[in-house]
Amino acid sequence: MPDTASRSLDDTFLALPLRQLADAALARARALGADHADFRLERIRDANWVLRNARPAGMQDTTDTGYAVRVVHSGSWGFAAGVEMTMDGAARVAAQAVAMARLSAKVIAAAGSDERVELAPEPSYGEQTWVSAYEVNPFAVADSDKTELLADWSARLLGAEGVTHVDARLWAVQENKFYADTAGTMTTQQRVRIQPELTATAVDAASGAFDTMRTLAPPAGRGWEYLTGTGWDWDTELDQLPTLLAEKMAAPSVEPGRYDLVIDPSNLFLTIHESIGHATELDRALGYEAAYAGTSFATLDKLGTLRYGSEAMNVTGDRTVEHGLATIGYDDEGVRTQSWDLVKEGVLVGYQMDRRIARLKGFERSNGCAFADSAAHVPLQRMANVSLQPAPDGPDTEELISGVRRGIYVVGDGSWSIDMQRYNFQFTGQRFFRIENGRLAGQLRDVAYQATTTDFWGSMEAVGGPQTYLLGGSFMCGKAQPGQTAAVSHGCPSALFRDITILNTTQESGR
Template identity: 70%
Template sequence: MAEPRSVDESFLALPLSALADAALTRAVDLGCEHADLRVERIRTQSLRLRDARLESLSDGEDLGLAVRVVLEGTWGFAAGVVLTAAEAVRLAEQAVAVAQVSAAINTDRVELAPEPSYDGEWVSAYEVDPFAVPDAEKTALMTELSERLLAGDGVEHVQSSVVQVKEQKFYADTAGTRTRQQRVRIEPEFTALTVDRATGAFESMRTLAPPVGRGWEYLTGGHWDWRGELAEIPELLREKTKAPSVQAGRYDLVVDPTNLWLTIHESIGHATELDRALGYEAAYAGTSFATVDKLGSLQYGSPLMHVTGDRTVEHGLSTVGWDDEGVAGQQWDLVRDGVLVGYQVDRNMARLRGMDRSNGCAYADSAAHVPVQRMANVSLQPDPAGPSTEELIGGVERGIYVLGDKSWSIDMQRYNFQFTGQRFYAIENGRLAGQLRDVAYQATTTDFWGSMSVVGGPQTYQLGGALNCGKAQPGQVAAVSHGCPVALFENTTILNTAQESGR
C-alpha cells in the first residue's frame, strides 16, 4: 500500500495565504459581493519515440495567479504571473474594472448557488510521481516496450509516447474557503504500422490502454498488461490487413468499454452540460438537443440506461477534491431508467436553474483562463447481475463487436453521430468469426441508447477517457474519464467507410 501523499512542499511554500489576503481584502473594499483567487502550477512532460528511438522530450511549466470577482451582478477577471501581494491587489483592481466595463452589456445577473466553506488538502490517487522518475529511466522503459512491438512480424514502424501532467491548485474566496490540491495524470500510447509493399496500402493499430489518474506505476505496477497487449498487436494487425471489408447494413452491435467511452463523451457528456442546453455555449462545438424543457421527460435511452456525473471516482481524470469555485466533489444522476434527470452545472448555472447547489463542474486549465463549466466523469453504470463480455457475445446470432476508439463525427446538437474503432469482429451464432475492415456505426443519440438491450456486469466495467477535451473561447482543454461496461445495441446501422469515401 502506497503512503498517503501530500501536496508538494515547493508549492505550499509559495506565498499563498498572503496573495489570498491581499486580493480578497481589496476586492471586498471595492464593493464586490464575491471574490476568489486561484494560484496554479501545472507541469507537463511529453516523451515521443519513433521506431524505438527518442524523437522528442519536452517539459513545460505554467505558474500564475488569477482573481475573479462578482461586482453588482457582473463578472470581472484578471490574471498574472508575478506572485506578490502587490500584484494580487493590482489584479483585484483590474478584475473590478473589467466588471464595471462589462456591466453595460451584462443581461444576466450573476448569482452563485451557496456552498459550505472548506479548509483542506486533497491529492489524487497515485503511487509514483512521474516527475520524480529520472528521464533516462522513463526513456529506457519506453524504448524497451517500443522495441518489443517493433520486433513483431510484419510491423514496419512504431510510434510511442507518454504524456504526464501534475496540476497543483490553491483556491481561496471571500466565503472563507481555502483549499490546496494536487492531481497527477498519465497517458502512454503505442501504435504499430504495417505496409503492403506490393500495393502500398497500410494499416495501423493502437494500444487500448486509456489515460488515467495514476502515476508512473501505470507503466510498471501491473495496472495494465503492457507487454501482453504489445505481444498481441502484430498478429491482430496482420489479421486486420487480410480482413474482408464489411457489408453495410444493420447489425446487433456489441461495444467494448474501450470504444463506448467516447460515444458516452460525445452524445451524453457534452449534451448534458447545462450551458450548452441553455444556449450559452454555442460557438464551440454547438449547443445540445437535451434542452431544459425536456428535463424529467426526455427518453434518452432504454430503461437499462443509468448514467452518472462523478467528480469523486478513484483514478478518474476529472476527479477533484473541490472544483475551481470551491465546490466539493460529488456524484449525481444524469440519466436514470433511460430518462434525462440532471445536468452538469457550475454555481452560476445552478442559481439560474433554481438549484440549491452546484454539482462542482467549474474548471480552468490554467491561471490565465477563467473557470468555465466543464465535464465531470460521466459514466454508464453496469448491471449488477449483467453478463460477461463472452456471455453477451454468446447471445448474438449476427452482429459486430468493436474495440478501441478511433475517428468520430457528431453534429452540433450532439444528436446525429458516426464512430469507428481500432478493431471490429464479425459475430456469427454467438462466436467471433474474424476481423472486419472499413466499419463505422451511425445513429441518432436517442435511437442508439434506446436500442441498448443488454448491459454488462461490473466485471466488464472500465474507465476510458481523454486528456484533451476542448471547450470555450479562448479554447481550454480538460481531462475527463468515462466508465462503462460492455453493452449490446440492437439493429444498429453499419456503414462501409471505404464505400463512403469512394475508395
C-alpha cells in the same frame, strides 16, 4: 527510481506565497465592493516523451505558473490574471477584475438586460488539502527510465513479424491548485495523470497498403505504477498487438447494412463523451456554447421526461471516482465534488452545472463542475466523469456476444463526428470483429456505426456486469472561446445494441 514517491504536495508549489497573495487579492476586492471574490493560483507541469522505432524522437517538459482573481461586482463577472508573485501585484490584479466587472455591468445595462450574476449557495469548508490517488509521481522518475521502458516496449513490437514501425508516447501532467474565496474556503490540491500509448504500423511492401493498431490502455489519474504493473496488463497487450495487426491487414472490408453491435468499453467511452457527456452540460443545453461547439437536444424542458435510452441505461456524473481524470476534491468555485444521476432507467434526470447556472435555473447547489485549464483562463462549466453503470449481476462480454446471430464486436476508439446538438453521430474504432451465430469470426475493416443519440441508446438491450467495466477517457476535451482543454474519464461496461446502421468508411469517403 524510488520504490515509492510521496503523495505529499509539491514543495516547489508550497514555497510560493499562496496565502499572502490570496489575502492581498481578496482584501482589495472586498475594499472595492465585490459581492464575491475568489483567488486561484496554479502551477501546471506538462511533459511528453516520444519515441520512433525505439529511438527518442522528441521530449517536452513545461511548467506554467500564475494566478487569477474572479469577482462578482455590480451584478457582473470580472476576471483578471497575473504572474507577479507580490502582494502589490495580487492587489492590482484584483482591482483589474473589479474594473472589468464594472465595465461589464455598464455594457449589459446599455444593452437593456437586467440579468445579474448570482451564485448558488455553498458552505465554507475552511482549509482543505486533497491529493489524487497515485503511488509514484511520474516526475519523480528519471527521464532515462521513461525512455528506456518505452524503447524496450517498442523493440518488443518491432521484433514481431509484420510490424514495420512503432510510435511510442508518454504524456504526464502534474496540476497544483490553490483556491481561496471571500466565504472562507481555502483548498490546496494536487492531481497527477498519465497517458502511455504505442502504435504499431504494418506496411505491405508489394502493394503499399498499410494499417495501424494502437494500445487500448486508457489515460488515467495514476502515476508511474500504471506502466509497471498496477492498473493495466501491458505484457498481454504487447504480446497480442502484432497478431491482431496482421489479422487486420488481411481482413475483408465490411458490407454496409444493419447489424447488432457488442461495443467494448474501450470504444463506448467516446460515444458516451460526445452523446451524453456534452449533451448534459446545462450551459450547453441553455445555449451558452452555441457559437462554438453547439448546443444540446437535451434541453431543460425535457428534464424528467426525455426518454434518452432503454431501461438498461443508468448514467452518473461523478467528480470523485478513484483514478478519474476529472476527479478532484473541490472545483474551481470551492464546491465539494460529488456524484449524481444524469440518466436513470433511460430517462434524463440531471445535468452538470456550476454555481452561476445552478442559481440561474433554481437548483439548490452546483454539483462541482467549474474548471479552468490554467490561471490565465476563467473557470467554465466543464464535464465530470460521466459513466454508464454496469448491471450488478450482468453478463460478461462473451455472454453478450453469444446472444448475437449477425453482428460486429467493436473495440478501441477511432474517429468520430457529431452534429451541433449532440444528436446525429458517426463513430469508427480500432478493431472490428465479425460475430456469426454467437461467436467471433475474424476481423473486418472500414467500419463506422451511425445513429441518432436517442435511437442508439434506445437500442441498448443489455449492459455487462462489473467484470466488463473500464474507466476510459481523454486528456483533450475542448470547450469555450478562447478554447480550453480538460481531462475527463468515462466508465462503462460492454453493451449490446440491436439493429444499428453500419457504413463502409472507404465507400463513404469515395462518394
